[in-house]
Amino acid sequence: MGKLRVGVIGCGSIAQHRHLPEYRANKHVELVAVCDINEKRAKETAEKWGAAFFTSYEELLNSGTVDAVSVCTSNNFHAPVSIAALEAGIHVLCEKPMATSKQEAEAMIQAAKASGKKLMIAHNQRFVPSHERARKLIASGEIGKVYSFRTAFGHGGPENWSVEGKGGWFFQKEKAFVGAMGDLGVHKTDLLRYILGEEIVEVGAFVETSAKNFADVDDNAVCVLKTESGIIGTLAASWAYVSREDNSTIIYGEKAILRLEDDPLHSLIVQYVNGEVVKYELGRIQSNEEGGQNTSHVIEKFVESILLDQEPPVPGEEGMRSLEVILAALESNETKQIVRVGE
Structure with a gap:
């Protein structure tokens, strides 16, 4: 053809x-x-x-x-x-x-x-080398049982990035439907599902508008997530990280801690329980900052x-499951209850 x-x-x-x-x-x-x-x-x-x-x-x-x-x-x-x-x-x-x-x-x-x-x-985010490697390390049992995680995605806000600046659709609820939580948070719900190899089943969240007084969508969200096997952790999504963007994920396992995109030089650092530390240079995560990976794959x-x-x-079904975690977070913030995903 x-x-x-x-x-x-x-x-x-x-x-x-x-x-x-x-x-x-x-x-x-x-x-x-x-x-x-x-x-x-x-x-x-x-x-x-x-x-x-x-x-x-x-x-x-x-x-x-x-x-x-x-x-x-x-x-x-x-x-x-x-x-x-x-x-x-x-x-x-x-x-x-x-x-x-x-x-x-x-x-x-x-x-x-x-x-x-x-x-x-x-x-x-699934195609970032450090994330692919972390998924393999977890799946192979290299870090043992996973106990906890924390992940964050934050930068100064889309007005610095969007062609329309502060007047852009990102800040308008009827067009965007959700702010930082949908823009950045959904990247991380998808990433966690991919890296951990299991579904997120429960969510508790606080979703606020604190930095962008001109917006009618959220710009700061913090969620507590629980997976089907009982791994618990936090996800932060923010348009209020005014200096360097944060795009890091840390996985805490019984044999090691994985630090992903947490160090400017080493995209993956594995800290083993016996004190051994392995540092990988796998190429930088794609970002809006200069020097980021130049292809998203x-x-x-x-x-x-x-x-x-x-x-x-990443077929539609996968996109939907990652979206459902965000929808549960929004519902949790509204109801002040822990919400089961997809119900």
Whole structure:
């Protein structure tokens, strides 16, 4: 077959920094179309990447010019655009969080099944070398029984990153549905499920807006999580870490402690109970800061799954389970109760 013809829907920062350059760098892909409701942005992006531009996603999907699309819109459009694309027989790579409710996520999964097309959610943290290595160390029994963990994802906020600054959709509840918890927290619920190899079953959370007085979504969240085997730990998601971003995870096991992305030089440090310390230099995590890993691997894995006709590494079901932990956290904050995930 020839090259995979790809379109990118939504020309904001994530498209500009990740999807467009990574598609362009992929030799199996021809970047043919971009779409944004902001016509000026759509035009400029199209000119920069040598693609056709659309301002209506329906027109792009019905144009017959693309085999696959990336959905990089505001969160409230993830489900409708993904479903429309799948129904049009087009493969979908959707940014996270995949949807704003379990019902939406289920509808996306159903649309993928019905169409026989691929649906992948862009949870790039799974492909970070230190995270992949940690999963293997845990699965092999190297660190013994896992007792606890803590994970954090925080930076100064999307106004420094989003093309629209403080006026952007990130801060508007009807478009974003959730703030730091959905933007950053869902990365970590997905990561924990992946690294630990088990589901999170219970959540207690505090979700606050304390730093962004112009926003009507959360900017600081702290959750306590419990997995099916009884591992307990914390997850913090924040847009109020004003200096260096924090993207670290620490796993406490009976034979060793794993420190992931916690040290500027060594992306994985294993501290064994006998005092031995092993430091790995595995390449940095991808970040919005300079010097971060330059590819998220998400695009190549998505393209590969289409070309080889394999299930994508992060299918809709996985995206939905990671979203359900976030939904449980929001419910816990509202009800002041511990919430069981997925109920």
